Amino acid sequence: MRIAINTGGGDAPGLNAVIRAAVVTARRKGWDVVGIRRGYGGLFKAGGVVSLDERSVRGITHIGGTILGTSNRGSPFSFPVEQPDGSVRMVDRSDEVIDRMKELEIGCLIAVGGDGSLRIARELAAKGLNVIGVPKTIDNDLEGTLFTFGFHTAVQTATDAIDKLHSTAEAHQRVMVVELMGRHTGWIALFAGYAATADAILIPEIPYDVARVADKIRSRWARGREFAIVVVAEGAIPAGGEASYLDKPALGGGLRLGGAAKRIARRIEELTGHETRSLVLGHLQRGGRPIAFDRILALRFGTAAVELAEQGRFGCMVALDAPAVRAVPLGAAVDSLKRVPVDGDMVLASRALGISFGD
Numbered sequence: 001m002r003i004a005i006n007t008g009g010g011d012a013p014g015l016n017a018v019i020r021a022a023v024v025t026a027r028r029k030g031w032d033v034v035g036i037r038r039g040y041g042g043l044f045k046a047g048g049v050v051s052l053d054e055r056s057v058r059g060i061t062h063i064g065g066t067i068l069g070t071s072n073r074g075s076p077f078s079f080p081v082e083q084p085d086g087s088v089r090m091v092d093r094s095d096e097v098i099d100r101m102k103e104l105e106i107g108c109l110i111a112v113g114g115d116g117s118l119r120i121a122r123e124l125a126a127k128g129l130n131v132i133g134v135p136k137t138i139d140n141d142l143e144g145t146l147f148t149f150g151f152h153t154a155v156q157t158a159t160d161a162i163d164k165l166h167s168t169a170e171a172h173q174r175v176m177v178v179e180l181m182g183r184h185t186g187w188i189a190l191f192a193g194y195a196a197t198a199d200a201i202l203i204p205e206i207p208y209d210v211a212r213v214a215d216k217i218r219s220r221w222a223r224g225r226e227f228a229i230v231v232v233a234e235g236a237i238p239a240g241g242e243a244s245y246l247d248k249p250a251l252g253g254g255l256r257l258g259g260a261a262k263r264i265a266r267r268i269e270e271l272t273g274h275e276t277r278s279l280v281l282g283h284l285q286r287g288g289r290p291i292a293f294d295r296i297l298a299l300r301f302g303t304a305a306v307e308l309a310e311q312g313r314f315g316c317m318v319a320l321d322a323p324a325v326r327a328v329p330l331g332a333a334v335d336s337l338k339r340v341p342v343d344g345d346m347v348l349a350s351r352a353l354g355i356s357f358g359d
């Protein structure tokens, strides 16, 4: 048996742990493993497919990023190809992927990715490729699994940052508004805001009214707590309004979320008269060493993916169905977004502590 592994979409802490576990587990079965560099891009480039053995994955469990590189601009169904005149045209190269895999005698592709990469994996499976998915994203927005790996490290990074904001907010009697990642879901904001005792947490699942947030801040000042921390998910939506987006990227591609914290901070300052600062934690949330929880989950996922390949259970994704790791159909992960349940335990527990959701 020869298997291939690739990592696609935004990086997440724990990718290297998945790669190591998959390679070591497969090698112990006597299998060959190759890595495809930079998503699917490596299939179309000389040197883009590399052989992986125990030596190539030594000492990488704790390292962030991915030794294979990644890309969130390289779907084989719409792949950027430079034309003779220098312009770029999007081309469907999915048939070439299937042919290359045959040429390389790959029995199974282990695709490690978020919703975009797993959707590609599902489409390739429909074209006859043997694929097994591994759910990765700091956003934790994939259905079918309780947690994705990378999420808890991002939450830890955000929690540490909010802890630091507390001391400066208190020293200056300021409101600090911090914007966290998560795309159209509020998992990171909810978990980090709860862990770091934010005063308000604004998430896309609960449209906010900034006047309610201002009420919460005023009530703190009235009680002599003259500072406040507001955590805003990048996809947060004002009631009756829209999420905040950055300008169109110069290199093309879809619109990116951004600006939510700045917009809210300005309104809070106007409404409360308290000095308010905003910051965006950004890609720091994706970087660095995976915490132990994510390493363990990623290692388990890597091994489980190889076991599924051995059983011939293609078209599946490994998933955490706590306490077990199981297989779910790829479709279960990508057909819809896993959003924070607005009446779920974490939201209710936050409300019980007086945290405002701006509603």
Ligand code: F6P
Pocket: 010, 072, 114, 137, 138, 139, 181, 182, 183, 234, 256, 257, 286
């Ligand atoms: O999906 C992971 C994520 O970090 C999101 O939280 C964020 O919106 C997006 O990727 C940012 O993507 P990029 O790396 O293209 O800036």
